[in-house]
Amino acid sequence: MEPDAVAFADTANEVSRITEACHRHNVPIIAFGAGTSVEDQVAAAQGGVCIDLSRMNNLVEIRPQDMLAVVEPGVTRKALNQALRDTGLFFPIDPGADASIGGMAATRASGTNAVRYGTMRDNVLALEVVLANGTIIRTGSRAQKSAAGYDLTGLFVGSEGTLGVITELTVKLYGIPExxxxxxxxxxxxxxxxxxxxxxxxxxxxxxxxxxxxxxxxxxxxxxxxxxxxxxxxxxxxxxxxxxxxxxxxxxxxxxxxxxxxxxxxxxxxxxxxxxxxxxxxxxxxAATALRPGAHAWPTDVCVPISQLARCIQETAEDLEKEGILAPICGHVGDGNFHALLLLDPEDADEMARAETVSARLVERAIAMGGTCTGEHGVGLGKMKYMPLEHGPALSAMAALKTALDPKGLLNPGKIIPHDYVVSIL
The missing domain is CATH 3.30.70.2190 (Alpha-Beta Plaits)
Incomplete structure (x- = not known):
């Protein structure tokens, strides 16, 4: 699933002009950061124009006294922490890969430090976002909290580029521990x-x-x-x-x-x-992929209330053994999130079918325990089919928000919200 064209943007105004042109001509728009997502968030499901934001990699401002930084979306987490090395501060969200900060916000990333410092949802104070029609808006502020109006910042964090294109972020920083x-x-x-x-x-x-x-x-x-x-x-x-x-x-x-x-x-x-x-x-x-060289690696994750974690992991491990699927398990158990990496032979139709069954049962098990189909990988294409099961009627409310902000359905189409739900709202 490749785009029809790629546009490299250097500024928010360029993103706005590209987006406005796509909106005028009904062309899909897919924002691209570092490409480290695992649920096909940046796949061009319906073609269109991919806006590559990697050149927007400027550190706009670092404010040590306010313990925040303002960055463009193409700045990676390692680059940000390198720039902070003399301030006594650091940015704690660590999904493993050297992801872009904009992509981390778009997918609501977390990682190994989440048990103490939270996820991107907890650490983004403000955003600059280009809407589907090219309009540039700002959400949030540099204050540590606000009670003024809807939480638009929280709405765009985790929206996976389906509601707007993030062009600037204000993020929290923390003191390096003694x-x-x-x-x-x-x-x-x-x-x-x-x-x-x-x-x-x-x-x-x-x-x-x-x-x-x-x-x-x-x-x-x-x-x-x-x-x-x-x-x-x-x-x-x-x-x-x-x-x-x-x-x-x-x-x-x-x-x-x-x-x-x-x-x-x-x-x-x-x-x-x-x-x-x-x-x-x-x-x-x-390390896991080295256990079966040449195998197709299928990563998946769920998150459950911590009281259900032992049961969920144990039942998953038993299910994998029963179906004969090699899949190491690891996870951020401090917040109820764990991963299984299924190692498969894509030429073995029976094995792939058993893997699909195990994956579906894992998600259904997590949701039945009061959890979610994904704790940090995001929805993209891979988990979209489970959204009705997890959210029920609330998914229609999400579809209504999508339609309100992107009435033509051009922003990263075919992600998060199943097509039937968008159509039903229209």
Whole structure:
């Protein structure tokens, strides 16, 4: 699914002129950032013009006293943090890939730090957006909160380019912690590991990262990243704060892990060990694909209330084993989000059908538990079919918003809202 043309924009005014021309001639518009999304958010489902925003990569302003930065959408998260290195501040949202800030807002990205710092939804204060007809609007402000009118900023964050094209963002920044420590703890079972994560969360410990890897993922990561952790489900932790504070928090977390069956809570404070651990976590995708060279990798994610997390992961693991699907599981268990990476032979029709069944049951299971079809990957094309199941009549309200802001249906058409719902509103 390729666009008919690509337009490289350098300014918001250029985006406006391109969008206005497309609107006048009824041509679909697809905004493109770094292309790291996994649910076909930037696929040109109906052709049209792709607006490449990668050249809009200027840091407009950094305001250390206000703890915010104003950036163009093509700025990547690594570039932003590099620019912040002398300010004592950092931008915490870390989806793994070096995604563009604009794309991260459009897909409501999160990542390993979400348990402490939240997601893009929590960290975007204001936006500049080009609407379907080329009109440029600003939403929000540089204030930390507002009670003035509708939350338009929140509406555009997560809209995946279906309501407007983001051309500037004001994002929150945070102080670099005085001290950081990490820890790893293996468990005899997935359920015990998740129970420990729930216990730590319920105690309100100031964990910045709390990640789970199942046995299959640990096998893959040990081999790929040259680690030597036990081949058991493992929790990875990171603690931020003063040295005394993180020592106390780490000790309490270790006690919880021990009570839940954890076999050895190993802490490390050296930067080299921390970087090695989190590099391995970020390389989990590549490690997993190395388990079955040449396989098609199908990533999927769901998010459930933390009370349902152990059950959801366990039932998913059992389902994968029953269907004979190789799929390492890892996730941001601190906020109820986990991923399965299905490794498949695309030439094996039976295996692909079983994978489709497992994926559908995973989503249905999560929604039945009060969760969502996606915690951070977004909807795009891949999860759109589950939107009616998750949202029911509320999906018609979303379709009404889409129609109000994009009456011709030109902005990233065929994404998020199934066509039937848009038609029914019209």
């Amino acid at each position: 001290a950081v420590s990490v820890a790893v703890c293996p468990f005899p079972s997935l359920v015990q590991a998740v129970d420990a994560a729930i216990g730590i969360k319920q105690l309100g410990l100031s964990v910045a990262r709390m990640e789970l890897m199942d046995t299959v993922q640990m096998q893959a990561s040990n081999a790929y990243s040259h680690l030597s952790h036990p081949l058991q489900p493992c929790l990875f932790f990171e603690f931020h704060g003063s040295p005394a504070h993180i020592a106390e928090q780490s000790e309490i977390a270790g006690s919880v892990c021990k009570d839940c069956g954890g076999t050895e809570f190993t802490a490390a404070e050296q930067a080299e060990e921390r970087n090695r651990l989190w590099t391995a976590r970020h390389d989990a995708y590549f």
